[in-house]
Amino acid sequence: DAKTTQPPSMDCAEGRAANLPCNHSTISGNEYVYWYRQIHSQGPQYIIHGLKNNETNEMASLIITEDRKSSTLILPHATLRDTAVYYCIVRSDSSYKLIFGSGTRLLVRP
Amino acid sequence: GAGVSQSPRYKVAKRGQDVALRCDPISGHVSLFWYQQALGQGPEFLTYFQNEAQLDKSGLPSDRFFAERPEGSVSTLKIQRTQQEDSAVYLCASSFPRDSITYEQYFGPGTRLTVT
Numbered sequence: 001d002a003k004t005t006q007p008p009s010m011d012c013a014e015g016r017a018a019n020l021p022c023n024h025s026t027i028s029g030n031e032y033v034y035w036y037r038q039i040h041s042q043g044p045q046y047i048i049h050g051l052k053n054n055e056t057n058e059m060a061s062l063i064i065t066e067d068r069k070s071s072t073l074i075l076p077h078a079t080l081r082d083t084a085v086y087y088c089i090v091r092s093d094s095s096y097k098l099i100f101g102s103g104t105r106l107l108v109r110p
Numbered sequence: 111g112a113g114v115s116q117s118p119r120y121k122v123a124k125r126g127q128d129v130a131l132r133c134d135p136i137s138g139h140v141s142l143f144w145y146q147q148a149l150g151q152g153p154e155f156l157t158y159f160q161n162e163a164q165l166d167k168s169g170l171p172s173d174r175f176f177a178e179r180p181e182g183s184v185s186t187l188k189i190q191r192t193q194q195e196d197s198a199v200y201l202c203a204s205s206f207p208r209d210s211i212t213y214e215q216y217f218g219p220g221t222r223l224t225v226t
Contacts, residue, residue, distance in 0.1 A: 043114070043201050043217025044153065087152060096141065097166070098215060100152030 004088045004101055011107040018075040020104050022088030025069045031092045033064060035073045037084040038103070044087065047073065078108045112136065114218035116202050122224045123192045131187045131221045135204030142185050143215060144177055145201040153201050159185060192225045199223070 005023040012018040024033065034049040048055055048062045050071070055062045061074040075082055087103040115134045123129050135142050141160055145153035146169075156175070158166040161182040170177070174193075179185040189196055199222050203215040 041219070043203070043219050044215075045217065046214045085152075096158055097143070097155040097169075098145075098153070099155065100145075102152055 004090055006086075006088050006101060006104045008102065009105040009107070011109055012078050013109050014080055015077055018078040018082065018106055018108070020073040020075075020086050020088075020106065021070065022073070023070045024088070024090045027068050027090050028092065030094075031090050033062065033068075033071050034089040034091055034098070035060070035062065036087045036089065036098070036100075037082075038087070039081075039084040044098075044100075047086075078106075080108050080110060082106065083108045114202055114204055114216050116200075116218040116221050118221060119219065120222050120224075122226060125194060125225055126191055128188065128190045129192055129223060131189075131200050131223070133185045133187070133202030133204075133218060135183065135185070135202070136216055137183075139204035139206060139216070140182075141205045141215075142179055143203040143205075144185070144187050145203065146171075147199040147201055147220070149198070156187070156200075189223075192223075194225050197223055197225045 032049050032051050035047040036044040037047055038044045048057055048060050050062045050064055052064055064071045085103040085105050087100050089098050117132045121129055143158050144156040146156050147153040156169040157177045159179045162179050174190045176188045199220040201217055201220045203217045205215045
């Protein structure tokens with residue numbers, strides 16, 4: 001599975017959009033981009049995933065560039081409860097394990 | 111509904127002791143995973159079960175680590191002769207059989223193991 005690169009930390013104001021970037025320049029055609037987050041003292045939680053089209057669900061939006069070498073997770077109206085470590089993971093459909101990097105620590109400020 | 115549960119939530123062991131960590135996956139989930147998370151790091155894969163079969167144990171750090179899932183539901187991760195470097199959070203995750211579109215793993219809260 002391709003390696004991902006994320007900034008170690010970010011912050012945003014409560015109520016504003018949080019845009020979390022991820023680089024995955026070596027992604028292959030059959031590899032998906034997944035996002036998980038981990039709130040303090042909890043296990044990771046699935047957020048969203050995509051292959052090449054932009055995706056949106058009740059939690060977030062995922063924007064994948066046309067060349068698929070990078071993506072952005074968007075939390076449209078961040079709340080204090082969104083403070084967590086966010087992991088961008090690239091995984092092929094034939095791979096069952098998740099390979100986590102160090103993630104981005106997002107701090108939502110009141 | 112009930113999620114993945116793990117017990118105990120916290121475990122303190124003296125170096126050299128054996129420990130057993132339990133995972134109760136979501137009912138009906140075929141796949142079960144164990145991950146190890148050191149302080150400040152992302153989780154690292156340890157082992158994978160499909161029903162009672164352990165299909166991948168490549169991430170187990172040493173032969174002191176042993177996992178089982180004898181009836182295809184509850185799983186136990188056992189660590190023999192614990193060492194200080196075993197101190198970590200041990201996460202269990204379960205999922206439905208994978209299809210070609212989605213493969214979401216549901217994680218438990220983890221067991222924090224401290225070896226003194």
